[in-house]
Amino acid sequence: MxxxxxxxxxxxxxxxxxxxxxxxxxxxxxxxxxxxxxxxxxxxxxxxxxxxxxxxxxxxxxxxxxxxxxxxxxxxxxxxxxxxxxxxxxxxxxxxxxxxxxxxxxxxxxxxxxxxxxxxSRQEEYSYEHKNFKDVFLPTYSTLYENGILxxxxxxxxxxxxxxxxxxxxxxxxxxxxKNNSPYAVVLSHDLDSLPLRDITIPLHQLLNAFGSRGFINKVSLIKNSLVDMFLIPSDSNWQLSCWLDKEREYNCSSTFFIAGNTKRRLRSDPYYWLSSKIIHNGQKIRLSDLAKSFEDIGWEIGLHGSYNSYKDENLLRKERDLLVKQTGCNIKGIRHHNLRFDVKETWKIHENLGFTYDTTLGYNEVNGFRAGIAFPFNPYDFHTEREYNLLELPMSIMDGSFFCNYGENIDAQKAILRCKKMINAVEETGGMLVVNFHPNFYQTTLPDSWKLYKYILDYARKSGAWVANCGEIADWWSERRKLLSI
Ligand SMILES: [Zn+2]
Incomplete structure (x- = not known):
């Protein structure tokens, strides 16, 4: 000792x-x-x-x-x-x-x-009030970004x-x-933001709410949005959740799917489905909640994708978690918030209160990198009450959208692979953990660069002997380790 x-x-x-x-x-x-x-x-x-x-x-x-x-x-x-x-x-x-x-x-x-x-302790996020339009801390204000070492x-x-x-x-x-004395870990995860088939009951629900809403301009705008969603946004049945599952199976590993437990209080910007929405899987229509359970049964993990406003609303997040547990029957241990919404003063505390084992929201939308300068699981610290949270953070370092979308760096696959390689090498060299997040709807038909990058990561991880795991496996492993090591 x-x-x-x-x-x-x-x-x-x-x-x-x-x-x-x-x-x-x-x-x-x-x-x-x-x-x-x-x-x-x-x-x-x-x-x-x-x-x-x-x-x-x-x-x-x-x-x-x-x-x-x-x-x-x-x-x-x-x-x-x-x-x-x-x-x-x-x-x-x-x-x-x-x-x-x-x-x-x-x-x-x-x-x-x-x-x-x-x-x-993410002290800088307490100090600076600079947030983007989604109320999220901006990477451009971080010390690591400023020094070119994010x-x-x-x-x-x-x-x-x-x-x-x-x-x-x-x-x-x-x-x-x-596990197995692997030199480093790669953690696979997916935020489910939409389904291949549009569920018509969502814009209908929006429309119904719009008629009951206050203020003429607000009402007109909500009605317009509902009609746009109803008639102008097509389904995209070119991708299936099974594409991801099959690819991971091919590499003998599994991932975490973060799925939203949307309540009736849903916003238009929330993940676009209900747990009861239908999805085609192996040629059959099946409820998303049933599919989620079938994924868990074969070794994949289901986590909660907290809705747009849940990062500051404990009651809402509790309802979403309870709904997800009730409708899927899955063991929900972890969370990632939609749009990576996170407030250092409140979000971790809410997670701890609700008994989550881990969070994996701590990354940036605009740029990929190590937000807390670390690529290991860690327990967050409450800077105001001076204590460690009973919660693990698995900091997310690579997200497809941050490389390829307009809100991110907007680069192509070749450049993204180059940047990703440097980050994986740093994690490999230090025996750390790289958490990656790929959106299932960015499949090769919609965003081929994302799929190329994902395959690159899986290939590199296999070649270099990484432990490729889902978030829950990592959280369990690390919690057990901490118990044994910290006297
Ligand atoms: Zn999301």
Missing amino acids: IKVYIKSNDETIFHRIKYVISQMLTAIGYEHAFFNNISEINDCFSIACTPKNSVSYDLSKKFDLLIPYDSYEPWTASCPDIKSEKIGGIPILYIDEMPRFLINDRLIGFDLINIVFYLL QIPIINYYIKFIENYIANLYPVKPKPKW
């Missing part, structure tokens, strides 16, 4: 440091425990986290690894100028003092704890160099990061 000594009488600081080090040692795979009394540190491998101004020769001799931490105050300033400097090829964030080295004579040479806390999982690289350092001194082998 690795013993970690935290020198601080301040409860908040103690909690934050414990959180950061526990997330990192869990990712590495070492059993660990925390102490605030130096006398409890005996002759095992030991780490000390101590204020920067109290680092001393005597202290450094007592521990195998010394992590000095600075005050967190500069990072909470309303507009901190956070810069990045590469040391040993790894980008290090800093505010005032340039980082000097990664590690030298058992001493970490930069403010590791505050950087990791800043990124994982596509580099920098925390993974910090974890990696600490892992290498410990491995040289500590004979105990860490627990495997992934």
Whole structure:
């Protein structure tokens, strides 16, 4: 076991440091425990986290690894100028003092704890109110984007160099990061936003609601939209959910389908179906809810695709989850919100309250990358109440729409594969996890580039020996690991 000594009488600081080090040692795979009394540190491998101004020769001799931490105050300033400097090829964030080295004579040479806390707690999303028209935090305001390192999982690289350092001194082998000792993980998921056949009862429902709505202009606009949906938007029966299932079966893996539990309160922008809507599968018309259950029965996972407004509305999300459970009979463990709507102050709390095991919303619509600088599962942290959530975040890093659609980078398959390759390589190099999200309606007939990219990812993952899994498998694996490692 690795013993970690935290020198601080301040409860908040103690909690934050414990959180950061526990997330990192869990990712590495070492059993660990925390102490605030130096006398409890005996002759095992030991780490000390101590204020920067109290680092001393005597202290450094007592521990195998010394992590000095600075005050967190500069990072909470309303507009901190956070810069990045590469040391040993790894980008290090800093505010005032340039980082000097990664590690030298058992001493970490930069403010590791505050950087990791800043990124994982999503502090910048509390600080900046800049959102896009969908009320979602804009990547262009993020520190990682500003420094041109959004596509580099920098925390993974910090974890990696600490892992290498410990491995040289500590004979105990860490627990495997992934199943079957796979070198890294690729996590497959799909957000179901529409079905091949249009369900006419949806625009009829909209029309009915429109007649009951208030305000003349509002009423006219709602009626117009319902009629457009009814008569002008065609069905697109060129794709089937089974195309994705068959492809994944061919690669001997399974994925998670996030399906909306649309209630009668649905908006036009919500995923365009009911759970009772019909879908053609293997030549037969079948209810979506029945199809979902049949997917679960053969090893795929069904998660909840939270509706447009559910990210801030606990009652609505509860209803949607309950409806999905009731109508499909599936075991619903995880969630991703439609349009990646997410508010750091509320959404994770709602997930925890509703008992979800994991969320996988944390990515951007506009650009692909590592929103929290990490490509491992992690427990989010509530920056206001200073505690870790009982929830796992599986940060989503690659989404088809962010490469190919107008709201994203709008690039072609060749360019997307190139960018994707760099991101997979970084995850592979650091033993991390890449969560990808492909929309089933972007099949080869509607968006061929998306399908090409998906096949590229599956091919590369197979060739490089990745554990290719669905979100639920990863969440279960990681939760179990954390229980064993964090004492
Ligand atoms: Zn969606």
